[in-house]
Amino acid sequence: MESDTTVRRIKLHTIQNDIFKDSNYAHNRHDKNGYGDIEKKSEVNSYLLREGVAALLVVAFILVLWGLVHLSLQQLVLGRSTGEFNALRARKHLESITSVGPRPVGSVENEVMTVGYLLAEIEHIREESMAGPHAITVDVQRPTGSFSIDFLGGFTSYYDKVTNIAVKLEPKNGAQHLMLANCHFDSVANSPGASDDAVSCAVMLEVLHSLANLSTPLLHGVVFLFNGAEENVLQASHGFITQHPWAKKVRAFINLEAAGVGGKEVVFQTGPENPWLVQAYVHAAKHPFASVVGQEVFQSGVIPSDTDFRIYRDFGNIPGIDLAFIENGYIYHTKYDTADRILTDSIQRAGGRYIRELVYAVGVALLSWLVTLLSVLIVALLVTLLGRSMFWYNHFYASICLYGAASTGKMILIHTLAKNLYYGNVQRLELGELFFDVSLVLWCCALVYLTQQGLCSAYVPMLMVAFPLTTKLLLSREFKQRGASVKYSILYLVGLALPYVHFMFLIWVVFEIFTPILGRSGTEIPPDVVLASLITLGTFLLSSYFMHFIYLARSTKWILTVLGTVFVVVFILVSCGVFFPYSSNSYSPRPKRVFLQHTTRTFHGLDGQVAYKDSGLWINSFDYTAMRHITPHIPEINDTIRKHCQEDLPFCGFPWFLPVKFLVKKNWYLPAEEVSPKFPMEFKLLSKYKTEWGTIRMSFEAKGPSHMSLYLFPHSGATLTSWSFGDGIPQFDLSGEYFIFYSHGLEAPAWNFWLEIQPSSTGSEEGMISMAISSHYFFGEDKLTPQLEVMLQRFPLWAFPSSWLDFSGIDFTKIFLINHIPTLSNGS
Secondary structure, X not given: OOOXXXXXXXXXXXXXXXXXXXXXXXXXXXXXXXXXXXXXXXXXXXXXXXXXXXXXXXXXXXXXXXXXXXXXXXXXXXXXXXXXXXXXXXXXXXXXHHOOOOOOXXXXXXXXXXXXXXXXXXXXXXXXXXXXXXXXXXXXXXXXXXXXXXXXXXXXXXXXXXXXXXXXXXXXXXXXXXXXXXXXXXXXXXXXXXXXXXXXXXXXXXXXHHHHOOOOOOOOEEEEEEEOOOOOOOHHHHHHHHHOHHHHHEEEEEEEEEOOOOOOEEEEEXXXXXXXXXXXXXXXXXXXXXXXXXXHHHHOOOXXXXXXXXXXXXXXXXXXXXXXXXXXXXXXXXXXXXXHHXXXXXXXXXXXXXXXXXXXXXXXXXXXXXXXXXXXXXXXXXXXXXXXXXXXXXXXXXXXXXXXXXXXXXXXXXXXXXXXXXXXXXXXXXXXXHHHHHHXXXXXXXXXXXXXXXXXXXXXXXXXXXXXXXXHHHOHHHHHHHOOOHHHHHHHHHHHHHHHHHHHHHHHHHHHHHHHHXXXXXXXXXXXXXXXXXXXXXXXXXXXXXXXXXXXXXXXXHHHHHHHHHHHHHHHHHHOOOOOOOEOOOOOOEOEEEEEEEEEEEEEOOOOOEEEEEEEEEEEEOOOOOOOOOOOOOOXXXXXXXXXXXXOOHHHHOOOOOOOOOOOOOEEEEEOOOOOOOOOOEEEEEEEEEOOOOOEEEEEEEEOOOEXXXXXXXXXXXXXXXXXXXXXXXXXXXXXXXXXXXXXXXXXXXXXEEEEEEOOOOOOOOOOEEXXXXXXXXXXXXXXXXXXXXXXXXXXXXXXXXXXXXXXXXXXXXXOOOOXXXXXXXXX
8 A cells, every 4th residue: 555655755657647637737658758749848847947047046055055154164253251261361372382483302492491481381370379269280290101003004102201291270178080181282393383282282271270260169170281292193191191190080181182273173083982071062162163073084094193082092091072173284284383373263262666766766876976986086087197186285176166067067967868868758847856765765874874883973864864854845735836946946945954054064174174184195195086086975965955956957958068168177277287286375375295304324234234325315295296396496306316115124214204104105315415413323232132932032222312213124934022112012014014103302311122023933044123223303403404404495485395314224134043233323
């Protein structure tokens, strides 16, 4: 027995008698498109939309909602200061912190100047609030430790005397439970780090000031942790949560971070579990701004970044909230990340036949997606092969015009062909209803799948089911009486407005995050393919309920003509190189990131003597265009000096600062003079012996600058079984090598560590393991050499060359039991 359900409301080939019974319309199956003659076709057309009206309504709808998204993002002003939080005072903190310049771990700027400023301000707050109900305790922690992490393919991190400033605010009679607020005041080399993360520390200072001066005591205590080693892959937070005595009382945390510069801060991670934290945030924040979709995308690992949230969650097992600025990620970790770019307002805010027909229609929709995606990817590959990759980096909307026009036009073309050829004998109004149901079914499938997976982002398809379905049911009478009238179309779009404006906000978040990331995602991933895929996916999702209009429109030829013209014009402009990827515009910089390291490499042979030694400028591009745009400005940097990976050497024989060789496989090595740092690294073997269980245990000592990297490459048959790092279990990277990152603060002792290796059962003379160690000079008088300084000055203004000195050595004595291991020194 047939029933009129919420999913199936029409019955193909029969509903028209009800819709048109007052007009004495008789359905004729044998005439083309279901119409008997010109007069009847004209009568039916009165129930269909004109092409221009349909296009105008959809475009106006998208533009209005996009405007609402951007309008909401600009609503940063929270009103005049009430005295609770003074953004102007926080800005002074921000300017003072960033005025010292870049603050890498181990530098005087980080360990002395910034620490001194923070301690002075905290002491000022403590003295000012002494008469109040709160007590302030300050502890400067300089922890030492190590841990393994599966970030960037997996490596081990060792830190020595990095700096934490922990400030405990509690009632004068003490507190049993503590809340942790975390920021980091260190920065990457060559960047003043205003957004990442000086602004958060400025905010925390002002919050401390506000809370300390409350007249009513807090119920629980708050620990404000100003950590000084986050950019060294989350070291200081590990030192606090695993070693500081206050950590045992911490019950929850808030981490203040940045993946961009300014704008609204967004909650992009919460948990684990403990939904009360989110509820507390919603009640406390004047304008809560969060997305569970962001959390699930971030934690999926597709974004090559991480925050201290991970450390507190994994090593402290405490729930928390991760907030970050995400706008304008193009200048994140560059010289442009300055205090003046952060708005004061940003600181202030913080059945039967029908079922068969439905299945066929779903197949048509999915086929249109597949063909559209393949077509757009072909365009992206053509752009890449033409050498015009990343044209959109400085002209984002050009990518929308190219890939968006291609995907939209292709989808409309496929559905138009389906309408005229496959569905030639079916009434257009029936098709409009059918393809509305197709969209409904697809969103229902997404809702069921995400719910079964336990993903909180299931609320998105829920919105995309509930609102359109309710709207369509409310408009069913209007549709039956007048068809696709202008009134019906406007009301239909109004009903879609709420879920669509939220959905467009999510799309904005995705592009705001991923577009800048594609400019620093390495030389191996074609960014145009990724961006084109994202734009096409966005087109699929946004167009879902607009398929309804494709089948209700009288024609699509003018829409296709406009889209085709836009695509062709933009493709020609892109092919001609009109859209240059980079810009040095001070208001909206789009820098190309280039890494230059002046290095001297020393290689040892089996006899322990130096086999060979070379020096050069090791140059990497952190985006896909490599040196294509640099070579015209610096002819020496060309493909003739390309250096390929030496697979038999640890990490290709290059002094990697982090284990990212899988992202950056294109290297340029320009011969240069030998580097002679005033404070060279020293590395030596302290002891070597065979254990009672048959392994070889070796102890080493290294002395050098604040940043060093150790690389281990076990040979075939040999196994690295244990070491002194982390939990004692070696963790290798994606290619089976081992990377240990080391940093220290001021006045740290020598770095001592040991390894245990299980030799090959064959006792091969080829040895057990190759080792390499490099020292990185990010600041101070050893940072630059005259040759490196001259090279930096030759780069165009739109490039951001980040540079430092490396002094490295590879030990190819291929350590094994019967060989004597010589003492190695001076970076060998």
